[in-house]
Amino acid sequence: MAVSEVWRAKARARLDTLTKPLGSLGRLEDVAAQVAAIRQEKAMEPMRAAVYCFAADHGVTAEGVSAYPSEVTRQMVLNFVGGGAAINVLARLHGVALTVVDVGVDGEFEGIAGMVHAKVRRGSRNMRREAAMSAAEMAAAMDVGARMAAEAAAAGFGMVAAGEMGIGNTTAASAMTAALTGVGADVVTGSGTGVGSVQRSRKVTVVEETLAAHFGIGGSVERPSCTQILECVGGLEIAAMAGFYLGAARAGLVVVCDGFIATAAAAIAVGMEPEVAGYLIAGHKSEEPGHAVLLEHLGLRPLLDLGMRLGEGTGAVLAMPVIASAMALYGQMATFGDAGVSEAGA
């Protein structure tokens, strides 16, 4: 499962033979070396890319934590199927295959084709009052994600991302981030879809009360396990994403991480299986304040910083052409020797 440090070193050595000043491709060189460490002998082959958008509802929306009603989750899934959401536009533009997965929307999609029906239950429970999921529900949702990753690998995709749709899920991600890192709820909780300052304060209180209820005062007295965090304060689509990352790493896929919620799921996957970290490339930095905390926790540096706060996998898909560029340069540039160009100091 660990990425290959031998291949990373080989890639670094090759990058130094290409017709450019040493290191001049900056972080593209780090990306190329990481992809080589993941894909090994396949590093020079073109990578087809896919994004899986997992959707689920959140019982915690009963606490008034989002600017939008829960029904938007189902409505946006229909929008994904119809091709009109931001992720559809970006996936089409960049030639990324999009799969929409219902893992826990509180509504039905009877007779709707063009999506994966894998509902575990109609929304998670209100985490302020009880665990968001049972252990069995969490495991079932993780299995859905793992199955999607296995299907991506079997279909020949080399690079994947997970996106999400779930009204209320920035509250879940905030609670997860505080529980994972020990950083305070007030620091990691943002405005999500755009709540005002009064509603954000309410959201912080909900996160604090949730952490106190499940893990003790402040949530950082006893650091809970990743399984406890996911089960108590996660969500069905977040569990699916965690299972997706674990499956993708096992299959040797390059995994591009999206924003706050996607990275909260990635932090769980890495907590469960540390070697997953080597497969992750942070696509972008979200405006949600907890995202920077999670990126720091994971030691990831995002490729893009566009002030986005959308989710759906949009930040990850936007970063895919940057990664593809790194690999094209790595695979196609001439070496000093081939091109007859003199090296430094020669």
Ligand SMILES: Cc1cc2ncn([C@H]3O[C@H](COP(=O)(O)O)[C@@H](O)[C@H]3O)c2cc1C
């Ligand atoms: C129309 C619409 C499209 C979206 N696409 C992603 N999100 C994003 O916003 C939600 C999280 O924010 P909160 O925790 O504040 O509810 C998630 O569904 C997320 O994917 C959307 C939200 C809305 C309203």
Ligand SMILES: O=C(O)c1cccnc1
């Ligand atoms: O960073 C994200 O993924 C995000 C931020 C706000 C709302 N939905 C998603």
